Amino acid sequence: xxxxxxxxxxxxxxxxxxxxxxxxxxxxxxxxxxxxxxxxxxxxxxxxxxxxxxxxxxxxxxxxxxxxxxxxxxxxxxxxxxxxxxxxxxxxxxxxxxxxxxxxxxxxxxxxxxxxxxxxxxxxxxxxxxxxxxxxxxxxxxxxxxxxxxxxxxxxxxxxxxxxxxxxxxxxxxxxxxxxxxxxxxxxxxxxxxxxxxxxxxxxxxxxxxxxxxxxxxxxxxxxxxxxxxxxxxxxxxxxxxxxx
Ligand SMILES: NC(=O)c1ccc[n+]([C@@H]2O[C@H](COP(=O)([O-])OP(=O)(O)OC[C@H]3O[C@@H](n4cnc5c(N)ncnc54)[C@H](OP(=O)(O)O)[C@@H]3O)[C@@H](O)[C@H]2O)c1
Numbered sequence: 001x002x003x004x005x006x007x008x009x010x011x012x013x014x015x016x017x018x019x020x021x022x023x024x025x026x027x028x029x030x031x032x033x034x035x036x037x038x039x040x041x042x043x044x045x046x047x048x049x050x051x052x053x054x055x056x057x058x059x060x061x062x063x064x065x066x067x068x069x070x071x072x073x074x075x076x077x078x079x080x081x082x083x084x085x086x087x088x089x090x091x092x093x094x095x096x097x098x099x100x101x102x103x104x105x106x107x108x109x110x111x112x113x114x115x116x117x118x119x120x121x122x123x124x125x126x127x128x129x130x131x132x133x134x135x136x137x138x139x140x141x142x143x144x145x146x147x148x149x150x151x152x153x154x155x156x157x158x159x160x161x162x163x164x165x166x167x168x169x170x171x172x173x174x175x176x177x178x179x180x181x182x183x184x185x186x187x188x189x190x191x192x193x194x195x196x197x198x199x200x201x202x203x204x205x206x207x208x209x210x211x212x213x214x215x216x217x218x219x220x221x222x223x224x225x226x227x228x229x230x231x232x233x234x235x236x237x238x239x240x241x242x243x244x245x
Pocket of ligand 1: 018019020021022023024025042043044045048065066067068089090091092113116137138139140179180181182183184185186187188
């Protein structure tokens, strides 16, 4: 992965997608397979991973893993000899105001999204190929805080900082972050209709392009970061201009 040519640079590479059984991770898997890569999907639910891998074909394999459990993450990587690219969408947290959440609840974006990704990268360290590319999952709330989500804002800002710190420590391995706005995809499809519609209307009003994004648009950015050999320590905002307003 030394120059930008996604049509060939991912061929025969191994891409690990934890959270790849659904949503943005699964869309990255589809694109990577189309570009000739093999993918290893991770997540907590075997049936979801099995169905996702079956939809991708023989170059997709899967194993269960819980990014909240260090031993589980270590066991997951034991069966993968080399990692060329790594992206973790796995996270499970609550979002709310300082007044509404106690400290344990408020720490969940750090516990799951920040430390989950930290654990994954650390467990993969000895398997990363010299030109490997890591993309961390953030969220554009990092730079434009919504009304009542201060700890979630801080966790995403920390993830973008982690990408910069790891880009320095792990070079020539490249480390970047992708920071989406609100995405009309699997995550929101499983939320209450009224909550989703209100969130999409608010986001559409707040962002320059006046609509939520798509999983395909985020996946395209992740593939770009996997394959662009001269980008490291960057955060790519796939947010329709949300962070500008
Ligand atoms: N969608 C958006 O609007 C949006 C916007 C900004 C940022 N993001 C970020 O994107 C990520 C979510 O991705 P998504 O939108 O594609 O949602 P998603 O479809 O819900 O994907 C999350 C995946 O992670 C897995 N997972 C959750 N917790 C896990 C754990 N502890 N260990 C292993 N796997 C776990 C889930 O499967 P199991 O439950 O089976 O484990 C699921 O397949 C989050 O970090 C979120 O903050 C999303």
